[in-house]
Amino acid sequence: MNIIQSIKKDFNTMTLVLIPVAIAINVVIGQIVVLLKLPVYLDSVGTVLVAAICGPWAGALTGTLSNIIWGLIIDPNALPWFPVAMFIGFVAGWAAVAGLFRTWWKVVITGILVALTAAVVSTPISVYLYGGITASGSSFITAFLLQSGRDLVSAVLSTNFIVEPIDKIATSLLAFAIIKGLSVRYLSRFPRPENVLVGK
Amino acid sequence: MAIIEMRNLTYHYPLAETPALHGIDLEVQQGEFLAVVGANGSGKSSLCYALSGFVPHFFKGKLEGQLNIAGIDTHQSGLMDFVRRVGLVFQNPFNQISGSKFSVYEEIAFGLENLAVPPTEMRARIDAMLDLTGIRDLADRSPYALSGGQQQRLALASILVMQPQVLILDEPTSQLDPIGSREVFQVIKDLSRQGMTIVMAEHKIEWVAEFADRMLVLSQGEIIGNGKPSEILSLPQLPEHGVGISRYTTVARLAQKEGLWPSDQALPVTLTEAVAGFQEALG
Amino acid sequence: MSDRLSFYVERSSLLHRLNPLTKLTLAFTLIFLAFFGPGYWLPAGLYLFVLIPLSFLGGVGKDFVRTSLRLLLPLFLFLFVMQSLFYPGGKTVIFSLWIFSVKSEGMAFAFLTASRILVMVSSFLLLFLCTHPSALMNDLARRGAPAALSYIITSTLQILPQMQAKASAIQDAQSSRGLNTGGNLIQRTRSLLPLVGPLVFGSLVDIEERAIAIEARGFMLPEKKTSLIDIPDTRPEAIFRWGMLLLILLTTGYRLWPS
Numbered sequence: 085m086n087i088i089q090s091i092k093k094d095f096n097t098m099t100l101v102l103i104p105v106a107i108a109i110n111v112v113i114g115q116i117v118v119l120l121k122l123p124v125y126l127d128s129v130g131t132v133l134v135a136a137i138c139g140p141w142a143g144a145l146t147g148t149l150s151n152i153i154w155g156l157i158i159d160p161n162a163l164p165w166f167p168v169a170m171f172i173g174f175v176a177g178w179a180a181v182a183g184l185f186r187t188w189w190k191v192v193i194t195g196i197l198v199a200l201t202a203a204v205v206s207t208p209i210s211v212y213l214y215g216g217i218t219a220s221g222s223s224f225i226t227a228f229l230l231q232s233g234r235d236l237v238s239a240v241l242s243t244n245f246i247v248e249p250i251d252k253i254a255t256s257l258l259a260f261a262i263i264k265g266l267s268v269r270y271l272s273r274f275p276r277p278e279n280v281l282v283g284k
Numbered sequence: 285m286a287i288i289e290m291r292n293l294t295y296h297y298p299l300a301e302t303p304a305l306h307g308i309d310l311e312v313q314q315g316e317f318l319a320v321v322g323a324n325g326s327g328k329s330s331l332c333y334a335l336s337g338f339v340p341h342f343f344k345g346k347l348e349g350q351l352n353i354a355g356i357d358t359h360q361s362g363l364m365d366f367v368r369r370v371g372l373v374f375q376n377p378f379n380q381i382s383g384s385k386f387s388v389y390e391e392i393a394f395g396l397e398n399l400a401v402p403p404t405e406m407r408a409r410i411d412a413m414l415d416l417t418g419i420r421d422l423a424d425r426s427p428y429a430l431s432g433g434q435q436q437r438l439a440l441a442s443i444l445v446m447q448p449q450v451l452i453l454d455e456p457t458s459q460l461d462p463i464g465s466r467e468v469f470q471v472i473k474d475l476s477r478q479g480m481t482i483v484m485a486e487h488k489i490e491w492v493a494e495f496a497d498r499m500l501v502l503s504q505g506e507i508i509g510n511g512k513p514s515e516i517l518s519l520p521q522l523p524e525h526g527v528g529i530s531r532y533t534t535v536a537r538l539a540q541k542e543g544l545w546p547s548d549q550a551l552p553v554t555l556t557e558a559v560a561g562f563q564e565a566l567g
Numbered sequence: 568m569s570d571r572l573s574f575y576v577e578r579s580s581l582l583h584r585l586n587p588l589t590k591l592t593l594a595f596t597l598i599f600l601a602f603f604g605p606g607y608w609l610p611a612g613l614y615l616f617v618l619i620p621l622s623f624l625g626g627v628g629k630d631f632v633r634t635s636l637r638l639l640l641p642l643f644l645f646l647f648v649m650q651s652l653f654y655p656g657g658k659t660v661i662f663s664l665w666i667f668s669v670k671s672e673g674m675a676f677a678f679l680t681a682s683r684i685l686v687m688v689s690s691f692l693l694l695f696l697c698t699h700p701s702a703l704m705n706d707l708a709r710r711g712a713p714a715a716l717s718y719i720i721t722s723t724l725q726i727l728p729q730m731q732a733k734a735s736a737i738q739d740a741q742s743s744r745g746l747n748t749g750g751n752l753i754q755r756t757r758s759l760l761p762l763v764g765p766l767v768f769g770s771l772v773d774i775e776e777r778a779i780a781i782e783a784r785g786f787m788l789p790e791k792k793t794s795l796i797d798i799p800d801t802r803p804e805a806i807f808r809w810g811m812l813l814l815i816l817l818t819t820g821y822r823l824w825p826s
Contacts, residue, residue: 097778097787100715104383104723105770108730116734116762120748120755145716149723157572160638161645163688262767269298272344273775338779364788372783379776382784383722386571386701393795398785400793407795426571428729442784 094139094177098273103142106130107150113258114154124251127154131173132198132259136185137274140177147173168205175201176256180279187282191260195253203248287450287481288312288335293349295330295339304330304339306505308349312450312483317476319492319513320485321527322502328485331502332374332454334358335483337366354449368399371448375455377435380442381427388430388438389414389423395446413441417471433464440471451475453484490532493517494554501527518551532558539565572724574634574695582625582697586800587706589808590698594690596811601686603822607675610682618689627696634696635689643681650677700724706798714792718781734766 107130114127131150135143147169155163179185179194263271263280271277290310296303305327312318322328333339340347341363351358354369374380385391392410401409414420417437422430427438436456444451453472457465469491476482476495486492492499493513501509501516503525509516516522517533532552539545545565552558577583582590597617601610622631651673659671694703704717741761742748748758781787 095715097782098774100718101722101774101777101781103719104726105730105774107723108727108770109767111727112730112734112766113763116738116759120758120762122752122755122759145719149720153572153723153727156574156638160688161642164684262771265768266771270771270775272298273778336783338782342779342782363782364785367783367785367788372779374776374779376773376776379773380780382718382781382786383725383777384718385721386699386725390701390795394786395784397792397794398788398790400788400790403793403795403797406793410795426725428571428725439780446785 090139091141094142094275096273096275099134099138099142099275102134102138102274103146103149106134106146107153109133110146110150111154111158115158124254126251126255126258128169128172128252128255129258129262131169132176132194132256133262135173135177136180136259136263136279137271137276138177139276140174140181142275143173143177144170145173147171164209165206167209168202171201171205172198172252181276183279185260185263185279188257188260191256192253195256196249198256199249199252202252286311287314287354288483289350289352290334291350293334293347293351295334295348296346297330297343298345300345302505304505305334308334308505308507310500310507310510312481314481315479316497317482317484317495319496319499320483320502321487321489321492321499322485323525323527325504326502326525327505328502329374329454330505332372332452332483332485335450336370336372336452337361337363338372341366368446369449371443371446371451373436373439373443373451373453373456375458377432377439377459380439381435386426387424388419388427391427391438392442392445395442399446409445409447413445416444416474417441418467431464432460433467436460436464436468437471440468444475450481450483453482453486455485455487458487489517489527490554494556501525503527514550514557536561571700572727573700574692575699576627576630576696578626578697580624580626580697582621582627582693585697586798586804587698587703588710588800589804590694591703591707592808592811594694596814597690598687599815600818601683604818605821607679610679610686613686614682614689618686618693622693622696625693625697627693630696631689631693635685635692638688638692639681639685642684643677646681646684647674647677650674650680702796702798705794705796708792709794709798714786718786730766730770733769734762737765738762 109130110127113129114125117124117126128147128150131143131147134146148166151162151166151169155161155166176194176198179197184190184194184197260280268277268281271280288310290308293305293308293310294303295305308331310318320328320331330339333343334347334351335353337358339345340358347358353366356365356369358366382391382394385394389410392413393406396406396409411420414423417440419434419437419441422434422438427435430438440456456472457468460468465488472482472484473495484492484496496513498511499509499513499516500507501519501522508521508525509519532555536545536551536558539562540547540551545551545561549561549565552561597613601613604610606612619628619632622628625631651669661669661671661674663669700721704712704721708714708717746758746761748755750758
């Protein structure tokens with residue numbers, strides 16, 4: 085099917101009503117994680133959820149809107165990174181279409197793919213904004229974390245490039261856990277339940 | 285011709301083995317008020333969804349039997365045909381707020397915009413609904429800044445403004461406090477008096493007994509009673525099916541055991557009937 | 568937080584009366600000029616001599632300056648530090664501190680980047696200050712934007728504060744039940760579930776009902792939706808918008824011209 089059809093497929097009534105809630109889930113979980121001072125972000129759980137059961141285009145939209153809203157009401161430093169949020173939704177969506185959201189270990193793979201995408205997409209943005217600190221990204225992460233109020237231990241821990249993949253894998257697993265907690269009847273309301281349902 | 289005719293309707297939700305509705309026969313005349321009672325899980329909501337087309341057109345699943353409502357046949361129509369003719373208001377007032385409008389006034393307009401009603405016609409219809417549901421002074425408020433009862437009246441206004449031929453209500457006061465319930469019941473009473481065809485699933489037996497023309501009792505997806513409220517509510521088998529009988533009926537039944545209520549006198553459902561009955565029985 | 572997310576400030580200024588698309592076009596044009604237009608000082612000039620005066624014309628001057636600086640000062644400070652120190656190819660050292668040296672090329676680049684981002688964010692800020700979200704969405708929908716997109720954006724603006732309030736309530740409830748948000752990493756991770764679980768599953772259940780509600784109100788009807796509120800548009804504004812488009816094309820031409 086062509087692109088327009090592909091986009092349309094993602095959006096039924098349930099998608100429209102899910103997206104605002106997913107954005108709110110992103111914001112709330114993201115804020116609670118800061119409150120609990122955990123060394124991760126977990127601010128895309130809603131995005132991945134939408135991507136898995138509605139599709140890549142719905143996921144991309146969720147990520148973009150979510151990022152912009154986060155930037156406007158919580159932390160403006162997040163604004164320039166909206167393409168990253170967009171691609172997180174997009175890639176998670178296609179991974180789900182490819183069947184990578186059906187079992188725990190496949191979801192881990194999705195998380196890795198998403199983390200890679202995030203790294204790739206954030207590179208040119210980093211280059212532009214921070215004039216060349218791209219290779220490791222670690223100094224940026226340190227500075228960013230220090231700035232957003234996390235404690236020193238987490239900040240140091242996170243400079244290790246392990247954090248990004250962990251964050252994205254945890255995000256994907258959390259979205260998967262949520263889906264697992266929903267009934268088959270409920271999931272079949274959404275455009276792409278076949279992404280997450282095993283068997284029939 | 286009845287405005288609602290249901291014949292032998294049986295419905296299975298997707299992947300379900302037991303039917304949610306089984307062999308339902310139902311007829312409602314225009315202007316009638318039919319109350320539907322039954323325990324939780326007896327199929328009241330499924331029946332409401334079937335009458336408003338969400339079963340099967342939203343929920344999928346397997347629907348057998350006949351339903352003709354407001355001139356359409358469920359097997360040959362889609363959800364959109366139902367939406368134009370049948371209104372649905374359900375329990376949770378918060379979930380019926382569209383979320384996309386910032387004021388009560390615009391929220392009511394939502395349905396009219398979807399129906400592509402010309403803007404010139406909208407205001408008169410919205411104003412009429414504001415008055416009917418008594419929320420005119422809330423017109424500029426955010427829909428989220430209302431009490432439960434006010435939100436439910438907004439939900440009613442938002443559906444009624446679309447001028448449905450039949451109104452289906454699924455336990456509209458279950459989540460409201462007594463004041464909210466009273467406000468909503470008042471609106472429904474007025475609607476019925478004005479000739480609206482209403483089917484209402486409800487737990488508050490006393491209330492529907494007073495206002496309904498007929499009452500349907502459901503248990504496990506089947507009809508176990510269909511008739512006038514006073515007949516139905518005196519049926520002794522109701523409690524086994526988990527149907528809350530009115531408090532007045534319970535009292536009268538106890539009185540009957542003690543010989544204080546004549547065994548040939550019909551048991552009361554409403555306070556009025558109970559008072560009248562006791563006055564007569566005790567001389 | 569009020570019961571909706573919105574920067575909108577109610578005034579009766581000229582800017583407020585303008586058609587939303589006009590304001591949106593202006594915002595895009597200013598951003599385009601800031602990023603691709605000629606001159607090192609252009610972005611800063613646009614902010615100081617176009618945006619700020621416009622904001623005062625719109626009666627939202629103080630809000631505009633205050634909010635645009637609040638939003639962007641942290642970013643700029645960070646930018647300045649990073650680029651002054653790490654800008655590749657920087658040679659002219661201004662001063663040194665320990666192992667770090669501040670280079671003027673870096674500072675210059677930082678200033679340019681910062682002023683461009685300033686124009687980008689503050690253009691939209693001005694738009695949002697002077698335009699009611701439903702007016703903006705209504706106008707775009709009228710001109711062909713998908714109703715679904717309009718619905719998603721406006722309901723997010725209202726539902727997000729509702730859910731944040733619910734999350735607060737859940738947090739309070741869990742704290743009074745003895746949930747501790749301190750402790751070591753494992754303990755803190757364990758607190759995540761009772762804080763997040765009820766909110767997520769509760770709101771997911773609501774979704775099905777809300778979908779039924781908007782269907783019952785005809786949201787998926789095929790006819791083109793009408794609008795209760797009429798958003799006026801004037802001929803001078805239409806001409807203005809074409810003028811902005813022309814400006815964008817000229818700037819593109821300037822950029823692409825090999826001279």
